Amino acid sequence: MIPFRYARAGSADEAIAAVAADGQARYLAGGTTLVDLAKLHVETPSAVVDIGRLPLTRIESLPDGRLRIGALVSNRDLAEHPPVKRRFPALSQAILSGASPQIRNMATLGGNLMQRTRCTYFRDNRLRLQQA
16 A cells, blocks of 8 residues: 545645645546556655546537637546537547546546556556666
């Protein structure tokens, strides 16, 4: 077990400040990547800042046709959102093809953008230590 501090952010500003104050802190929302990496000892955060309850779960259609997608929108909600399916079918299909239903239910857009690469080299701590 790797000890770490846990904090639940009450606002986006609070979350940003908490991580900025500690270079080893990590954000937690869906947890589908961070938890796996911590189990492998690839990520060893000194603190975990839970942003999962922040109000960042909206998908908004903008007047110019673009979408504004909140960082905490689940992959499931994004893939199944009617305007996404209608106007951006490749995005919907890519999300549906990229993970199991269980992962899509938990994983967030922000987490996908921020996750470490899925390459085994970066996930297997033993390989990195052999190279050092």
